[in-house]
Amino acid sequence: MQYRRFPKIQDLEVSALGMGLMRLPVVDGDNARIDEAAADAALLAAVDEGVNYLDTAYPYHGGASEKWLGAALERHGLRDRVLVVTKSPVWLVNEPGDFERLLSEQLARLRTDHVDFYLLHALGAERWDKVLKNRGLEFLEKARRDGRVRHVGFSFHDSLPVFKRIVDAWEGWEFCQVQYNYVDTAYQAGAEGIEYAAAREIGTVVMEPLRGGGLVNVPPGVRAIFAEYPKPRLPAEWALRFALERQEVGTVLSGMGSADQVRENAGVASAARANSMTRAELDLIGRAAAFFRERMPVPCTTCGYCMPCPHGVAIPDVFATYNTGYAFDKKADRAGWYKFAYQGQGKGGDACVKCGECLPKCPQGIPIPDKLAEAHGWLMS
Numbered sequence: 001m002q003y004r005r006f007p008k009i010q011d012l013e014v015s016a017l018g019m020g021l022m023r024l025p026v027v028d029g030d031n032a033r034i035d036e037a038a039a040d041a042a043l044l045a046a047v048d049e050g051v052n053y054l055d056t057a058y059p060y061h062g063g064a065s066e067k068w069l070g071a072a073l074e075r076h077g078l079r080d081r082v083l084v085v086t087k088s089p090v091w092l093v094n095e096p097g098d099f100e101r102l103l104s105e106q107l108a109r110l111r112t113d114h115v116d117f118y119l120l121h122a123l124g125a126e127r128w129d130k131v132l133k134n135r136g137l138e139f140l141e142k143a144r145r146d147g148r149v150r151h152v153g154f155s156f157h158d159s160l161p162v163f164k165r166i167v168d169a170w171e172g173w174e175f176c177q178v179q180y181n182y183v184d185t186a187y188q189a190g191a192e193g194i195e196y197a198a199a200r201e202i203g204t205v206v207m208e209p210l211r212g213g214g215l216v217n218v219p220p221g222v223r224a225i226f227a228e229y230p231k232p233r234l235p236a237e238w239a240l241r242f243a244l245e246r247q248e249v250g251t252v253l254s255g256m257g258s259a260d261q262v263r264e265n266a267g268v269a270s271a272a273r274a275n276s277m278t279r280a281e282l283d284l285i286g287r288a289a290a291f292f293r294e295r296m297p298v299p300c301t302t303c304g305y306c307m308p309c310p311h312g313v314a315i316p317d318v319f320a321t322y323n324t325g326y327a328f329d330k331k332a333d334r335a336g337w338y339k340f341a342y343q344g345q346g347k348g349g350d351a352c353v354k355c356g357e358c359l360p361k362c363p364q365g366i367p368i369p370d371k372l373a374e375a376h377g378w379l380m381s
Helices: 036-048 060-076 097-110 125-133 136-145 160-169 190-198 220-226 235-244 259-271 279-293 315-327 331-341 368-380
Strands: 003-006 009-015 017-020 030-034 053-055 083-088 115-123 149-156 175-179 203-207 249-254
Touching: 003 249, 009 017, 009 249, 017 036, 017 259, 030 060, 036 060, 036 259, 053 249, 060 083, 060 097, 083 097, 097 115, 097 136, 115 125, 115 136, 125 136, 125 160, 136 149, 149 160, 149 203, 160 175, 160 190, 175 190, 190 203, 220 235, 220 279, 235 249, 235 259, 235 279, 249 259, 315 331, 315 368, 331 368
Parallel strands: 017 053, 017 249, 053 083, 083 115, 115 149, 149 175, 175 203, 203 249
Antiparallel strands: 003 009
């Protein structure tokens, strides 16, 4: 396995491949019932391959992910061989004491007295305001000082300007976690956000390098592009190599649910090196990315210049959800997320009143109100 370091954590080696624990094998399709035997097999394979970064969170598998990980590490005597990573569910914080209460609950679930990496989960503008209001940074400082948390960071889901605001707000950040893959180089924080963090010595963890599996089971057109390369590679290898190409990236997370997936991805992470891809390889990946982007119905780069919407519409997120569902043939999956996270919260396309305030702000010249109505109609149908 290849190992890397975060700029502010030079004494600690992190495996280039991290194991995401959000998509573990389950029993009878019940997301809250983890198949412990199968999950244990994947975990043991990961440790055997040299993976030491294990990423879970409070809500994963309905809260079962943290509990399984703590029990599995105890069962197999692995706690001292791995880095336990989890996240504070900021959306459940209503007063300062909630941060402490939630961390205590997580430590109990994980059967440990400390977590190695602790993130504020899925920050955006609203959750960042909640962090500040409830003295979340003071909580992180205290938890790091008393040893319950070794290293602190945040995961992110919002526009690039919001990302920069959070990065610049505190010198205590040691790492951040962002979505990045060969299709989403300009999505949310994107490549510019990774570079912005690196300039401030903040390491990056990449999530969704395979875009939730969308870059694994690719259409025939993308397979034909990759087939031009003289050496056969699976689509997943192309995607992982792309994420690992950046020297600013400390580890790339993959939600591996079987020992075979672990071994396959570990082989890629062991061989790939930063700044090693040839121009020919990058050109093929660029063409594959263009194939997907050309099939997206809204030319939105999620720059966020249209925000904030005076009526609360999450414009870039609605378009990103629509584009993903359409281009990757994942309508049911994206529609469910849209209804839960946006339409159900009053932030969907149906909340647009066509005031037109966003129109002169869009660098792409998108007829935003019309496209919001189109996206909403498609996702709700």
